[in-house]
Amino acid sequence: MRCWSDLYVMYKCKTTRNYTPLRGFLHHLIPPWSDIPIFLAVARNGTLTGAAKALKLDRTTVARRMENVERAIGNVLFDRKDGRLVLTVDGKQVFSAAEVAEQELMTLGKGFESRSHKSGKITVSLSEHLLLSLADCFAQFIEQHPDILLELSATDRHVDLKYFEADILLRMSRRAPLRLESRHIGRPIFSIFRKKNALNSMSCYISLVGEANVSKLLLKHQPDAKTIAAVNGVVSMRDMIATGVGVGVLPRFFADQDPRIERCFDIPPVDGGLYIVYLPEQSRLHRIKAFVEFVEAYLRKMDGFDHNQ
Template identity: 40%
Template sequence: MGKNAHQDIPWTELPIFLALAREKTLSAAARRLAIDRTTVARRIQALEATMGRALFDRTDGNFQLTLLGRKAFSAVERANQELSFFGQALGGERHPLGKVRLSIPPHLAFSLAEPLTRFQSENPQILLELKATDQLASLMRHDTDVALRLSLEPPKGMTRYKLGAVPLRLFERAGGQSDLTRYISYPGADSIDKTIKSILPNAEITLSIDGYVPMREAIAQGAGVGMLPSDFGEEDPRLTPVSDKLYDNDMFLWLICLPEQRRLTRIQTLMSFLRAEYASK
């Protein structure tokens, strides 16, 4: 062993650490490793004792990585990635570069279905796990690895890339038969803002819907006028725009990940793919 090698690294505990970080419960980690949950708990305690600090926060039986735990997880994954080159990955993974969990808004699942299928075909060494949800999966709690998010500004402290502007427009059912006094809002709004009111002066909120996908469907069924990303509304022949772009300050589509994970090959591969995909649009 070289003079600079760290002789105290608990190599035998690292597969257990990886399993618990990924599975988040003792039982699930034990099943993954084919050992009993008591052994998982005991060896994680021993690893934390060696480190001198907690790697996990325990809440109602769930194990969430601490800040140190997230940094350690990224470091161990990088080591695992290098070892996989020699066929000696710690977890004996079927996919040598591991799994990437991608969280996206549901309305993007339509336009990303073909590109993500192509990504998986081109990168069989990576297992892509897609979560299409309007609920924001937390990077900090390690609920996801990479996220696409619509917002004016991305969460602070993240590695982020701006993929493009997302202008918003008002839409009605095609044919002009919608009741323009009926406005479909998003939950939490108790009034119509002045920009929309200037276009629909007689409108009142008659329905609130969470998410662009159910919003589009409700508009198509004639429930009222609603606001959607321009591209998402325009691609549906059942809808007709009622307005031009609504706001001067567009929302943006952001691609984000934790800074400590950005150097992982699996993360870099997916993020580079998505950046190139959106750059070509």
């Protein structure tokens, strides 16, 4: 009987290119298939007791099998935190590969019908203004996929997919990231915004923290414009503009949704665009594929982007 890792490597080598690093990784880190259900159950339940219940085994058996798994791999796969078992970075790597293989082997065993199965958790990292802009999109996705837990992390800090800090990134970037899968949505359109129906001039400018000068385009329209405040985020910028204290630059896909403010004029496009980014080895997971395709379709219908760039 072939071990699980051999089956998975055979499958990936037939369906993808350049999988040599993954082949080596799997042979060193993946135990025989018979132990994989134990590992997956512990990872998904977070406790030995929960895994034992899910597998209809006794807790001692599960604990012994997990010790065998870690001994065979030679790496610690779980940290013990607050009474729960949390995957380490090595554990997350094994889990990612094991989950893909489990899905594909289930498909081979159960036929085409199993391809429609979508469940599990997706962790998405994105900026706060993107989360607010896509709230309706995410609500629709949750309604259509009730078995998928969507974990949304609103942050602008660097998130490393290779360390499994998230499953999917939605990020502005000058170019497509290297060695990762990505979907380019388009170049966002930016405009100068002011409070709705404001009659005052555009001489008061709100900048982002670290922005040294008033927008050159604004100065063409309002030569006496000067910076009166600086904020550290797009959402804060919008809320300051809505008070009527000054004008500022915002992406149209976000700001056009707010009835408190209005566009004055567009500014020249910025370099780069919005990307949906994810790991190549997770691209075949049904839930990842479903989410990426759903969000991409939603964004391509959304105003405020130059989708031809």
